[in-house]
Amino acid sequence: MTAALMATTPGGLLLVLAVVVPVIGILALWLVRARDIEWVAIATLAVNLFLSLATLQAVRASDAPLVYLVGGWLPPLGLALRVDGIAAVLMAMTGAIVAVTALYARGQFGFDPQGPERRRPMVFWTMLLAITGALNLIFAGEDLFNLYVALELLTFAAVPLVSLDGSRDTLEAALRYLVFALAGSVLYLLGVAVIYGAYGTLDLVVLSEIRGAEGALLLAIALMTAGLIAKTALFPLHLWLPPAHAGAPAAASAILSALVVKGSFFLILRLWFDLLPPGLGTIGANGLGLLGAGAVIVGSVLALRQARLKLLVAYSTVAQIGYLFLIFPLATGSEAASPFASLAWTGGVLQLLAHAFAKAAMFMAAGLVYEAIGHDRIDGFRGLGRLAPITVLTMTLAGLSLMGLPPSGGFSAKWLMLSASLGEGAWWWAVVILAGGLLAAGYVFRILMPAFSTPDAPAERLHPVALTRELAALSLAVIAILIGFLPLSPWPLLAIGRLIQVSP
């Protein structure tokens, strides 16, 4: 089995390209004239999107994971890249969102020789490409230390985006984010050390074959999980997220909220479902679910209380991350043949996808609102619908998905997760999901109702906004809705290449 898994597959080169192309793009940014930076970056991201879609297609067509052995060295000595069904889906999601964000950000950080901060465009586009490469590496990585490096790259690329405008508040938010994330990384690294000490290898495929129920493995997974949830901003470790995501420029917030937190979440999924021996995680999985439930409730209540749109959307991210962690108790408690064939697995992945698209659209819309009326205080939104109809439409569609109204990705996710919890008799998770939906309806209502109402005095639009930027945000919201048209049953694609196929 090892030999079969551990050989470079025909499409394997795609994985190397997916990791290398963003890096080449970054290098190219330094070689071109300042005014061409945008175009180089956008072209790179277009290539990246193509590569990620090709990867997804290759995995679907071959019904097997893509593998590439770097330099032909076999693990444990060599590093392997491996993309299975779920990783391919997430890579494609990342490719699409980053590409659209680039279109949205065009002109935002454009070359402005008289501007106060001439390095901003360079920083933004470099970091955007770096995040893309780091995420691709996280999705394709197979070696726990390699993943550690990718995780750190991701954090280092995300932190500068937070403080892009250089104000005191955002600098402090960035620092808070960085240092808390570093504390999380050290716990992860400690886990890596323990695993290497116990098994002498860090390759996930090899590990999943030789590991038993050793204490060292469990201790390592516990340490790594704690570190990763700090990076994912799961309640109660979300202290850094709202100021960081609310303070960043809209295009950056979209990436941070939609994608960056998903990187570390993906690693938790891998640890719990690929590495942890089946049956040992029940209590821990329920613990993760409990934290997720806390996130859903506390995040939604806090979102309901915010006066500013961007903070509201940031707290909504805290809540939506909570739903993702309900996968752990629901998929491990499922009676399906394997966790990956369960409703909860597909529901969770759908939630991840729907949230990524809807939240990116929401943050972009928030940025457009700010440009249109010069502030993002919700009580000043009256008449927004007339000023910025496309933006309000974007917020509406994204909001529908966040609330979980059909047809939308959010609804499908909610439906599958509710089905999983009620089918397993674990109704308490259903209560959390429903309560979260009610509170989400409340905060979406708070944004949209003033926006739809007619103003007392017709307000003036401050700045014209390029139609392409509005359409970029809208396209993401539309994708969040379209995800709702995918079948409401477990997808075989998401089970391709998972390491533990049958739970005993």
Added chain:
Amino acid sequence: MSLATLDAATLYGLMGAVLVGIGLYGIVLHDVFIRRLLAFNLLGGGVFILFGVIARRGAGAGFPGDPVPQALVITGVVVAFCATALAITLIERLAAKDEASDGDDHS
């Protein structure tokens, strides 16, 4: 128990644990970013020593000394260095802002 009964690996392991303990204490309880950052470096140092211990034990492959953890430590040190550099930059920028705004307050 005398020190002689400790072999080098155990001693290093204990040192690593002490460093990790001090680092965790500092990163959680200090309220200034620069101190938290120093604590992070101590913490990281503790973990790297742990890797050293593991290399010494040659745990995985049965070598007298395992080269892989050393490679990992070197990479890890580079990563930690980058993190520190990034954090220091942010702290400096923050301090510059604070000085500027203090100046405004007094004027």
Added chain:
Amino acid sequence: MNALLPIAALFPLALFVLSALWPAWRPRVARLLWLAPLPALAAALFAIGGALALPGPLALALDFPGAMLLGAAGLIWMAAGIATLAFWGEKLETLPYQSWWLLTMTGSLAVFMASNLVTFYLAFSLVSLAGYGLVTRDGSARALRAGRVYFTLAVIGEAFLLTAFVLLAVGTPSGSIAIPDVVAALAASPLRDAALLFLLLGFGTKMGLVPLHVWMPPSYTAAPFPAAAVLSGAAVKAGVIGLARFLPFGTALSGWGEALAIIGFFSAFFGVAIGLTQRNPKAVLAYSSISQMGVIAAVAGMSLAGGRAAAPSELAFYALHHVFAKGGLFLALAAIAMTGPRHLRPILWPAVVVALGIAGLPLTGGALAKLAVKDALGDGLAGLLGSLSAAATTMLMLHFIVRARATAASDTSAEAPFAIRAAWWGAAAAALLLPWLLFPSVAGNLRKAVEAKSLFALAWPMLLGGAAFMGWSRLRHRPELPPGDVLVLMRPATTRFYRLADRIAGMEAWITTWPVAGTLLLLLAIGFAGAMLAAR
């Protein structure tokens, strides 16, 4: 003919898109607004029995009960559409008016054609949420307050319904989400009781069954007349079609049936009792809706208890009359408010007949509606309660006429625009006559409907109710209550929610301080390790 189904559902939506994208079309859309339900009427006539799968998880189908309600809802939307052009005038040429109207209409019509759980939930949500825009159309503080209550209850009702639907789907071994499949599997499902409970909670919220009725009186009072007409006439029937579609009438479930009947009768009398204390005729009509929906719930309950397979048609028939009667009376109120004493008579007298028709005035359409559900209620206690509820309704309707007359315009020669009067007369005619056309295909024999025994069964409660009203109106100190009754009791709950939210926010502020979060990080690492080692 199957193609009529999606056209019926999507035509109002297409008009909305047209109006949203091309402002130049808005004046034309405003004038065509009353024609938007036309494809739905065609579908109700020609596409019965049709079924069609749409992209993704959506599917439409039309059975006979659905077609009756679809046609009725289409007609009342049409009548209200005619009235609304005269009522709102140029305002109707703006996007907010058109969009809320058309979106609510889309949901309201599609819900009768939805053939699987997701489509039903989509249509149900659309009619419920878009209805918010109609409730708050005049933008006053009172309307916004009513709108908040409306929205809250709508969202809660949807959460109930979503739970019920997921339980239905989980309990269906084949994995199908088609409504007939899930209902067929319901009786044997281990989740049956939970599914039924949440179905009743979800549809009960929409129908305004006590105590989930609190949204209805303030909303109908705040909504402008044409909006109230479509909300009370058409939108509420989403709950009725829900009961008709989802309750497993094929199997007798006496416990659930009787429980539903008790709630229904309680609502029926509660609605009348509180309605009598109201001064605003819109609020009186709202409480009458609560009462009538209670009767429908009671009939559904007794049918469920007795395992009556014919129940969906009977329920739909009863509701069909209510569509025209209640929707029409709101249009009548619009006409009365614009009409002075001189021209009042041709408006008021039809209102008297239609209002008493709701109580079962012999030879009206309402009488047929009562007769159609008579068998379901039977001759026992339920039958008696049914008759007594008719007596109570008689009282409430007489009270309504008195209150409505008091709202006539003070200018003696004022006269409502012809469109509004025509819309009202049209609805009144439909309420009185349409049931005669459909009665044979629901309950059979028309001759039985006019025999003396039936006439007496209908007449004595009315006489009783009339006499009771005489006595009531002699009372010197009649109680008066604000619309919304138990809403007053909910205010402490709201305060408690805000206090809880404050406490959660306070806790969150503490958790997100650095030392606390750092400590939690370490504790979580230790906790996970402990949990996994313990499980070993």
